[in-house]
Each structure stands twice: as C-alpha cells, then as structure tokens.
Amino acid sequence: MPKLNQQSLPTNYSLENRVDYLTTINNWQINGKIAFLDDKERKSATLFWQNNPNKNTEQLSLTTYLGINVLEVNLAEGIYTIEVDGNSYQNSNIDHILMSLTGYQLPSQALKSWIKAIPFSVNDKITYHSKTQLPESIIGSYNNQTWDILYKEYINVNNIPLPKQLTIKQDQLTIKIVINQWMF
Template sequence: MMLKQLIPALLLITLLGGCTTIQLEPLPEGMTEQPPADWTQRSRSLNQFDHWQLSGKLAVRQPSDSGTAVINHWEQQGEQYDLALSSAFLGMGSTRLLGTPGFLKLQLANGDTYQSSEPETLVLAATGWQLPIDSLTWWIRGLPSPASDFRLLFDDRQQLAIIHQSGWEIRYDRWQPFIEDLPQLPAKITALKDDKRVRVVISDWQRKD
C-alpha cells in the first residue's frame, strides 16, 4: 500500500506558527489565542524531539463501550511508531500497532495481523475503539498535527491548554519536566469528540537515539 507523501518542512513550520481557518465559539474564560513569547522556540524543540519512548495508561470511553489499557511502550522514530498495549477489555490482550502516517499494521494477541492505509478504521474494526492514531503522535508531544487546520488556546500560565483539530478537543491537563534540556512534556491528556473520550496518562518519557 502506498504511504502518504511527507508533509513539507515549510508547511509544518507555517502550521506550527498558528495559521488556521477554524472558526469557533468565544474563548473560554482565562484562555487566549495569543501564544507566549517562547512558543516558536518551544514548538520547534518539541517538533525536533521525534525519537522517543513513553509508557503509561490509555482509557477510552464511548457510547458503545469503554475500557482501559496499559501502554507498555510507545516508541517513535521519526514518523514510524511502535505502540504496544495490554488490556483485558473485550479480550484484546496484547495488541501491537506499527505504522507511519497513512499506514498501520495491527498485531493481535492471537497472532492475527492486519494492515490498512486507513489506521483509524483498522483500529476501530479490530478493537472497537476510535483512536485518531496519526494525530495522537503529534498531540502527545503538545503539538498540532500538520495534516489539518487547528486552533491553539493558552492558559494564564502561558502553557498550551487546548488544541482544537479535526473535530477533536485536546485538553492538556498536566505537564511535567520529564527530560532535561527539553520543554515540559504532557503527563495527562484528554481528547474529546462528540460523545467519545480518549485519555492518556504518561508515567515516563525517554529520549531515544
């Protein structure tokens, strides 16, 4: 299957600068769209931080079902990711997701392997969970995906508080200084869309060579 073409670096820089055509309701109290003075440098540092590993927990709530999973590891090497989950929910057991933007291979505990050029559709069919996996690789670092328009909201501490993108609202509930010489990284994220919620709690971040 063909992979999507890589997003040009120039487009990425433009997007990270905050350009967007999204029109939403008035700002929540205490929020601003005005980025802090160090946002350009902060976002550049987080964008360059593209070889990493994290561990933690994932929780999904939706009308049809809900469940939790342990993130044994999420390894990111540029655009390639390797996400290993463990969950007793719906008999998922150990599930491994290996992919790049626009392509996913999913390995189930029973050894069955599936692959698709539509990652979200494959995850939904295999697990029943709606996970915006391609966008999560950006949101997890506190960055908007370069794939579509977005809106950024900052709180009174000049920290990124919310990303609106692709119909999702991504809330940054907690940040921590996990890695020396890097800006603070998300420790708790909640992504909301209609009646669906995805929550990620990160217990550890590591830089990978």
C-alpha cells in the first residue's frame, strides 16, 4: 500500500464552508467495500482508493474477500493502467477503458467529489438533511447521464463529517459503497 502524502488542512471547517473546505482536500485515501448491482447480476469487492493529485497519481484496487485482486487501476504521468483478468490496458481516458471492460458508463471523475458528498459540477443539485445540514442526496450529471447519489451514514474524520455509506444509481445500475476508513 503506497504512503499517503500528508497535507496541511485548513483549520476553519464549518457546515457553512463545508463544500469549499472539502474541495481543497484532494489528497485522500479510503478503504471499504463496494457492490455493483443491476438487473442481471451482483458483484462485490473490498475497495482501496487513493487519490494524490500532488503527485498526479491515483490507485484503485478491488479484491475479493479472499484477497484475490479483481481490478487494479493506476494513474501515472497522465496514463491510466488497468489490470483485470491477467490483462493490462492503458489509456489517458479512464471512462473509455471502463466502458469497454464493463459495458457501463461509470462516473469515474465525478465520484471523486461525490464520495466526499460535494457536487462535481455547478449543475449538481444537493438536498440537505433538515437536522444535520449534511447532504442527504445529490442529483448529478456526468457524461450526459443523470446520477442519484444517496448518503445513508456519515462518520467524523478529524472532526469533519464524511460519508460512510452511500448509494449511486443510474438507470439499472446501482453502486453501493461502505467506507470503513478515511485518511488525508
């Protein structure tokens, strides 16, 4: 597992500046579980995802509960390398590779924002919980498709509430993510 570069975080977090604050946190790492569900099949895996724009690198690993690597994605020098089923694929466009491998248009770039419960674009519409004032849902757009993101649970990380459990839906595809650990 690669080391995460420590970043200096602003100290002025509040619910009022939540989006601006979390937008500045781009160097993060999560561990958890992910499931892909559609009308034909269900697949789940253990998730490790590290985003480090300071070094222009990214790593995503999906493994079975036995630790068998299902999918490995690495970004280095602007090129994504995906290893799956013993084969390696490279392209500068992650969406193109994922579409050809899965048959789904996945929200790869938007997910980096939605995973933090912040909008990806100015057109994303957020619904806030009446008591906590944290996002309850986002209706977002990515590659001309509408995605519904539902936030079921939050955890405090360094006194910042971040999603622990979220569901992302588009058409027949549902992606469920449970995050067990956040690191910045």
